[in-house]
Structure formats: structure tokens, C-alpha cells
Amino acid sequence: MKNDLITFDNVSRFYGEVLGVNRVTLSLPPGITSLVGPNGAGKTTLMNLVAGLIRPTRGRIRVLGQCPTQSHKLFGLVGYATQFDAFPKGLSGFQFIYSFLRLFGYSNAECKRLANQVIEQVGLSDAAGRKVAGYSKGMRQRIRLAQALAHDPRVLILDEPLNGLDPLVRAETINLFRRYTSEGRHVLVSSHVLHEVDMISDQVVLMSGGYVVAEGQIQSVRSEIQERPVKILIHCKQPSILASKAFEQDHVVEAQLLSEGSGVLIKTRDADRFYRLLNHLALNGIDIEGVTPADDDVNSVYDYLIGNEEKVSS
């Protein structure tokens, strides 16, 4: 087994008779992986399982080859920013990170250096001396992120990490994730803000009712949903010609001219064949200005797969 994977092997977790997650089998490579699903889908349960805060009722989990229940081995590798908005009482931001690092066994000087470094990284240097209890929601979110990042882990688990952050900090945080994963590390995030998931994820895990509904790169997931025709938006000078040519194909189920006459929206059951057709038409004089897949984003995929369940905000 490769040692840079997070693997779930037929993992189930029940809270008494209540289902947390059921029969989850996943293999997550390095990169940004987003867990997407409505409340109660099992995202936090899955994260808590990876971090060893709870144990699976059935199945086996390995994080870079380590068993999550062995916290003394795991947390050298893993940093987890939970969604619990509670902190040890009476500590300033700096003291919180410093004390946390002391528990890792670092020396006093090393703890101070790492704490200052990570606090600067999340942009809280000015507020480091203030009590965490007096922080705003966004600042508390950032100090939790700092706590997860402080010991430079190879796997970063973040439960709704962008909640409460202002747009600028959001962008900085997303950049931070990208830098992190560019070094071959894991960032496992849960989110219900779908356009952000689209923007940041290398792969997604769609969850509903404790089950993994789909996983992988969002485009691959979309292409596997055969019963839903793929929507492709084409901007061109002769949309009616393109629409008529496209409609001759048996895999094209709908061609809809855009109201301004600037293009056409095609629904096809075979995107590959349609793209080949487009190439052919372009070579034969149809002036195509742009081609955009219209429904291979997380929102659409989510809607197709879990459409009848609780709709998440987008």
C-alpha cells in the first residue's frame, strides 16, 4: 500500500442506532480534497474518524500508513482544525498556539518561533496578545487554522475552514492551501459553499445521509452521470447552423439558442463525440468563440446526485 494515501476500507460509524457514515471505501491522494454534503451527511464524522477523535464501528482507516487511534504517531503527521468553537479558557492567541506546541514536546524557544511564524501566516500577529475569548468569529477560525498548521503537518484536516472569513482572508487562505498541496501534502476540507469547493478542490467526495455518493475529480464524476445529458455552452457567430448540425447527431438531445443570438446551449449524452463534432465544424467554417461546460461544477453534480435531498447553499 502506498504511504501517501488516506484510505478508508469499508468504514462505518454508528452513534448508537444513528448512522454517522456507512460502508465508506475511499482512497485519497495528496491534493485538496473537499467533502461536500448537507448537514448530517457525515462530513465531520469522516474527518473525526481520520483524526482518531472517534473510532469506526467497522472497517479500517489508514492515514499515510498510520492507524488514527495511535494519536502519538498520527499527530506528528496530521493537523486538524475542528468546527468546535471552544478554546481553553483565559489564553491569548499566542499562548493558545504556544501551549498547543508545548504538548508536542518542542522546546520553549522552538514553540515561540513556530507560534509566531504560524500566527503571522494566518495574519493574526496584531491580535496575538489578545485573549481568544475576545476574538471575532473570523479570527477564531484563523487561530484554529494556525493551531492545525503550527507543527507543519503533512495532512491538514479543516472542517468548514472558510466560514466566517472575509473575502480577502478567504483568498489568502485558499492560496495557503494551494501552496500546501503543491508540496505533495493533503488538505482535506469540508464545505457547503459549492462554488468555493469548485475553485479549490483537486477532488471531491460527495456525501449524503452517511454514504459517499461520488468521489474523484469533479469532471470525472460528472461524466459518469450517464442519465443526465451534459450541458455545453457554445458562443459562436452562427448559432442556428451549429444547432441544426448538432441536432443531426443522435447523442444530442437538446439544442437551445441563446436569447441574444450569441450562442447555443447543447445537451448531449456523449460529450466526447460532441467535442469531435465541434472540431469538425470549426474546421468547416463555423466561427466558434468559446466552449464552456455548463454543468460539470460541483453544484450541478451535487444537484443531479442528491437533488431530492437537502439542497446546500451555493
Next chain:
Amino acid sequence: MMKLWCRQIVSVVRLEMKKTFFSKRGLWVYLLASAPVVLYMVHSVHVTRERRHLAQLATEHPISQAVFNDIKTGLSRDQVVEKLGEPYCQRTRYYHGGNGEKHSFVLYKYTDGKNDITYHFEDDELAWIHRRNPDTLPESQLIFATSFQFYFLRLAVFFGCVGIFINLFRGEMLNKSLHFYMLTPMRREVLLAGKYFAGLLATVVIFTSSTALQWWAMLWQFERGVIVDFLTGPGWTQFGAYLGVTALACVGYGSIFLAVGLLFRNPIIPTAVVLLLESANPFLPPLLKKTSMIYYLQSICPVTAAPDKNMPPLINLLISPTEPATTLTAVTCIVLLTFLVLALASRLAQKLEINYSTE
């Protein structure tokens, strides 16, 4: 590895210190610990004043010891006044006998400077004499032993440990902050040890300080010479023993309530059960007695607590006399029990899950 564990334990203790020593919710622990100190101080102040008052009266109206010795029951009030002079305090009460006759009951109080001597007259005849020294050292020692064993150990230290040790895990579960420890590469056993030492540090400091202050407050009323004689005799040994017993009580009860905090969501019922077992100790058969912490703690107390003279005979019958354990046996048993309970708690900690929603 050992060095890392020690560092981690020290870090946990430092983090827990604020909670164990300075939490607002824990103020009542200080009240429990300081209550007997305050009582001893008030008592000492009262006794000192009384002694001064008697000494002053004796200076103003000196009476020799020989004259006091001359006073026997059967004398009339006038005869007593003739020998001793007017009392510094007198009280008279009247009551009606069965045949409707009126009787008098009179108290005359005198002092030789150290003792308060009361003469009780019934119908003008001295019926009995009562000499009372405001407080003697042996009497104070007995009072200290009784209060230490029946209030301090069974209630103050017991509930102090309940308040501090149960909250080490349970309190953090309720505050939803326990997971911060769980997100570090620290063995659960090391976390448990850190939390136990933090609780132990707090309880030992609070309650041994209280014991020391109680001791000082008890002795404070006596003259310097009496105190020095006592301390150079059995005093320091007794003092050390009381401090040791207090610390051992924290060690033992602390481990029990740490485990209770890990095992039970609602610790009230298990605490009540432990309290019941500890309180029922005198009535338990000898073998069962030896399963309770208080049996070993009382065994190493330097002074045996005074039995209650007013105890109903039936209850007195129920008390099963048992030989106290030797110091070595008592200390060994408490330490062994502590290790056993901590080992159990460590297993519980290893299986502990963070699931605040069910708390």
C-alpha cells in the same frame, strides 16, 4: 521517550493550573478547606480572651489555692462567700418542685487565674463544684483529631477532590475543549498522568496548607513554652503525619474521582455511592472496612478520634471494632489502590472519543 513524556506532562500541568487553582467554579473548594481554619482561629481568639479575662479577675481578687481546696459540698452560700469573697459572676434560677414548693438554683463563679470554678447551690447548699480550664493541649489535640477525621478527610478533602478531579475530563467535555489535547501526538496515558498531577498539585497545595493552618490556629492560643514543649515532643511528628495523611487522601480520592469523571456522564450517583461507602465504614464488617480509603487514612492518623459520648447505644453496638492498619500497610494499600484505579482510568482514556453532541 521518557523525557518527551515528562515535558508533555509538565505542559499539561501548566495548562491545567489555571483551571484547578483559579477557576471561579472552584471557589467552594477553598471555602471547604478554609472553614476549619476559620473555626479554629475563632475558637483560639475566644479562648485567649477568656484566659486573659480570668487572669485579670484573679489579679483583682486573688484567692489562694488552699482556700479553694477548703470549699467542700454541703457548705452554704454565706460560708462560701465568707471564704472566697463575692463571686465575679452569679446567676439565680427558681423552680417549683412536685409539691409546689419553690426551690432556688444558684451559680457562683470564681477563678484562680487559670481555671473557671463554678459552685452550684441548690436551696442555699453547695451541691457540686465544676472546674473548667478554658482549653488544654490534650483536649485541643483530641478536638483536632476528631475534626480532621470526621470533617476534614470525609467531607472537605473528599468533596474537594470531587470538584477538582472530576472536572479534569468531564469539565472539558462540557466546555468542548478536550479535543485540543487529543490533536497532539501525546499518548492518552501521558495526558491522564498530566491531568492527574495537575489535580494532585492543586488539592495537595490547598488541603495541606489548610491542615498546616488549622494546626497553627489550634496551637496559637497556647503559651510559647507549651507550644515548644509539645512540638519538641510528639508535635512535629503529629504535624508531619497529618500533612502526610492529607496528601495521601488527595492521592487516593483524586485517582477515584478522575476515573469517575472519565467513566460517568453524571458523576453525582457514583460520588454518592463512594461517599456512602466511606461514611458507612465504621459499620462495615472488618473485611469490607479494608476496601475503603478512610480506613487506611484513619489508621495513620497520629491521634485516635474521640468517640461520641452521646451516641445512642444501638448505633454504638453496630460499630465493628477493627485493628488499625500499620503505617506501612496503610500507605502501601493507598498507593496500590491509586495505581490500580489510574490503570483503569488509563484504559478508559485510550478509548475516549470526542463526541460533544452526546454530552
